[in-house]
Amino acid sequence: MKKKALYIIGLLLIGFIGIKLFQYFTGPSEKYSDLKVIAHHFNGNGYVGSSTCMECHANIYDSHVLTAHFNTSAFTTLDNLKGSLKEGENTVNLMDSEIKLTTIDGKPFQHAKIKYGDNSVFDWSMDITIGSGLKGQSYLTDQPDGLFQLQASYYVPGDMWINSPNYTDRLSPLRPVNDKCLKCHVTFAQNPKEYPDSNRYDISKIVLGVDCEKCHGPAEKHVAFQRNNTGANGIDSSLVKLTSLSRQQRLDLCASCHSGLRNNQIQNPFKFLPGDTLSNFSKNYQSLRPSKTLDVHGNQYGLLISSKCFTASDQMDCITCHDPHKNQRNEPEYFNSKCLSCHKQDDMHCTLPSTKMGKNGSNCIQCHMPVISSKNMQVQLKKLKNTTPIGIRTHNIAIYPELLENEKLIE
Numbered sequence: 001m002k003k004k005a006l007y008i009i010g011l012l013l014i015g016f017i018g019i020k021l022f023q024y025f026t027g028p029s030e031k032y033s034d035l036k037v038i039a040h041h042f043n044g045n046g047y048v049g050s051s052t053c054m055e056c057h058a059n060i061y062d063s064h065v066l067t068a069h070f071n072t073s074a075f076t077t078l079d080n081l082k083g084s085l086k087e088g089e090n091t092v093n094l095m096d097s098e099i100k101l102t103t104i105d106g107k108p109f110q111h112a113k114i115k116y117g118d119n120s121v122f123d124w125s126m127d128i129t130i131g132s133g134l135k136g137q138s139y140l141t142d143q144p145d146g147l148f149q150l151q152a153s154y155y156v157p158g159d160m161w162i163n164s165p166n167y168t169d170r171l172s173p174l175r176p177v178n179d180k181c182l183k184c185h186v187t188f189a190q191n192p193k194e195y196p197d198s199n200r201y202d203i204s205k206i207v208l209g210v211d212c213e214k215c216h217g218p219a220e221k222h223v224a225f226q227r228n229n230t231g232a233n234g235i236d237s238s239l240v241k242l243t244s245l246s247r248q249q250r251l252d253l254c255a256s257c258h259s260g261l262r263n264n265q266i267q268n269p270f271k272f273l274p275g276d277t278l279s280n281f282s283k284n285y286q287s288l289r290p291s292k293t294l295d296v297h298g299n300q301y302g303l304l305i306s307s308k309c310f311t312a313s314d315q316m317d318c319i320t321c322h323d324p325h326k327n328q329r330n331e332p333e334y335f336n337s338k339c340l341s342c343h344k345q346d347d348m349h350c351t352l353p354s355t356k357m358g359k360n361g362s363n364c365i366q367c368h369m370p371v372i373s374s375k376n377m378q379v380q381l382k383k384l385k386n387t388t389p390i391g392i393r394t395h396n397i398a399i400y401p402e403l404l405e406n407e408k409l410i411e
């Protein structure tokens, strides 16, 4: 009997230890090791991607994935390709060649064929899509000698494949893509040590999209901390508090991508973190003469800071009007309510007589932040007839008397 009891106790003990061991390995520590770090910032902190934020910031996550920011870069798939691959709709004709948009083994490719001589052909895989597809998409190919921009792009207003901006009319050597191009369309990318300042990347370690961690910094430590302190009031200082930054610091975060190309780089742009000073990273000679040099890669920062609204108020920044977590396309009422938050007092009212206002009087932005067509894109598209040029909302908030002659506004 005794032996049997001992035997049972022994079994129970082994079972208990087994369960404990199982819990030990699969408990919170499993969650911890689940934390997949996509890449490390130069300071050692890990980028974990917005899907990690979903479990605790579900509302922000759900609206963020609908933004142009989130969708501005992605691995190319047949699903996120905006243009058609149908025969007859899938070619770009150049002087000496033809580029066909096609698939090989179910993957999107650009197939180029020279029209004379030995009719040589080239096949390039389309690996990364740049552009949310509001205006257009351009495609990058990952080759053994690095990342390159492909010659066929997609132009949304014309619903057509076009020769990529600034490429010649002939099949050209592919353009290497480095941080000067990626810095505004991805969250983080880094060259391998053996090839610094080059177009070589391990694309599985590129943090795609303008994601949460572009504006909040790498969040590995934040997630680890919050997962281990569920519900507790522990103090987590691993993220920069954007609300406590100065106006210039907040502006610099958005201006790192919204103040022109900033090609004169002083430091690797991917070292830039929220709170940093942008002028330590790049010079921008355009920012002081903005309205006339507005280009497709807009300069909202330069335009805004030259407006009276900005210079005459000390708190205005991009967040005054934009909710960084939401897609706010085509919500004029929302933006107009922002104008009225400052312009409600009698002395700051619109001085245009109501008789001249027309029925759209409450739509402040159509007269004071009009849509202006981008000159750069027009040059590129001169040859394509009947295509709407791309319009960009100017951020030079001002009085445009010439607009009153536009019947559509005042009818």
Ligand code: HEC
Pocket: 048, 049, 050, 052, 053, 054, 055, 056, 057, 212, 213, 216, 219, 220, 222, 223, 226, 227, 235, 236, 239, 240, 241, 242, 243
């Ligand atoms: C396990 C839950 C959890 C996960 C996962 C998580 N967070 Fe948080 N986060 C929190 C909690 C709780 C707070 C509030 C903490 C506080 O106020 O002290 C918070 C606060 C924040 C704040 C505000 C910080 C401030 O004080 O201004 C930001 C920004 C933030 N999280 C970003 C992220 C991002 C980005 C991710 C994904 C990479 C993420 N969080 C993932 C729980 C989480």
Ligand code: HEC
Pocket: 050, 053, 057, 060, 061, 064, 069, 210, 211, 212, 213, 214, 215, 216, 242, 243, 319, 324, 325
């Ligand atoms: C384009 C930049 C940008 C992106 C992308 C972004 N945020 Fe924010 N976030 C901000 C700014 C700016 C604030 C401060 C807003 C303010 O001052 O009211 C903020 C505030 C927050 C806060 C604290 C205040 C609040 O609203 O609860 C949390 C939490 C947060 N963000 C989480 C996230 C998460 C999670 C993602 C991705 C799913 C994300 N953010 C993406 C810029 C961004």
Ligand code: HEC
Pocket: 067, 068, 069, 071, 072, 073, 130, 131, 132, 133, 134, 135, 183, 184, 185, 186, 187, 210, 214, 215, 253, 254, 255, 256, 257, 258, 318, 319, 322, 324, 327, 328, 329
């Ligand atoms: C890493 C670069 C980067 C940063 C930082 C950044 N943006 Fe952007 N933003 C972009 C790019 C690229 C687009 C165009 C996306 C597209 O359509 O493909 C864009 C688009 C936008 C749009 C247009 C959205 C739409 O639906 O058309 C707004 C508004 C905007 N950004 C505001 C901000 C604000 C405010 C901040 C700062 C809190 C900010 N951005 C920070 C790169 C950035």
Ligand code: HEC
Pocket: 130, 131, 132, 133, 134, 135, 136, 137, 138, 149, 180, 181, 182, 183, 184, 185, 256, 257, 258, 259, 260, 261, 262, 296, 297, 298, 299, 392
């Ligand atoms: C300095 C930041 C910056 C750089 C560098 C940059 N872009 Fe952009 N790009 C933007 C912004 C901001 C927008 C949104 C246009 C706007 O509204 O001002 C944009 C828009 C686009 C769009 C149209 C997206 C859409 O559908 O709205 C494409 C395509 C694009 N960029 C491709 C590229 C490629 C390819 C490169 C590199 C050769 C590049 N960009 C370099 C900031 C940048």
Ligand code: HEC
Pocket: 308, 309, 310, 312, 313, 315, 316, 320, 335, 336, 338, 339, 340, 341, 342, 343, 348, 364, 365, 368, 369, 397, 398, 399
């Ligand atoms: C943060 C407060 C604030 C917001 C928000 C704001 N403004 Fe202003 N705005 C001002 C101030 C201050 C002035 C300067 C008034 C003066 O000098 O008498 C001004 C000036 C103007 C002027 C005169 C410009 C000129 O060149 O004479 C116009 C027009 C204007 N705002 C329109 C708008 C519109 C439209 C919006 C919304 C898109 C807007 N404002 C949002 C504060 C603001």
Ligand code: HEC
Pocket: 251, 254, 255, 258, 298, 300, 301, 304, 316, 317, 318, 319, 320, 321, 322, 328, 329, 330, 331, 332, 335, 338, 365, 369, 391, 392, 393, 394, 395
């Ligand atoms: C006074 C309000 C206001 C401020 C401040 C403001 N914006 Fe905007 N922004 C707007 C309005 C209005 C639109 C047009 C929205 C639409 O057309 O649906 C817009 C559109 C945009 C777009 C899309 C442009 C296009 O036509 O494709 C970008 C990018 C943008 N803003 C960036 C910024 C950045 C960056 C800052 C700070 C430097 C900023 N905005 C500050 C009101 C503002």
Ligand code: HEC
Pocket: 336, 339, 340, 343, 347, 348, 349, 350, 351, 352, 356, 357, 358, 360, 361, 362, 363, 364, 365, 366, 367, 368, 399, 400, 401, 404, 409, 410
């Ligand atoms: C139909 C076009 C139109 C609309 C809509 C419009 N404005 Fe104006 N606004 C003008 C013109 C034109 C002037 C210059 C009038 C003049 O000659 O005094 C002006 C002047 C102003 C001024 C300068 C006042 C000053 O003291 O110099 C402000 C501020 C202003 N508008 C704000 C607004 C706001 C806010 C709204 C939306 C509620 C709005 N406007 C709607 C066309 C418009």
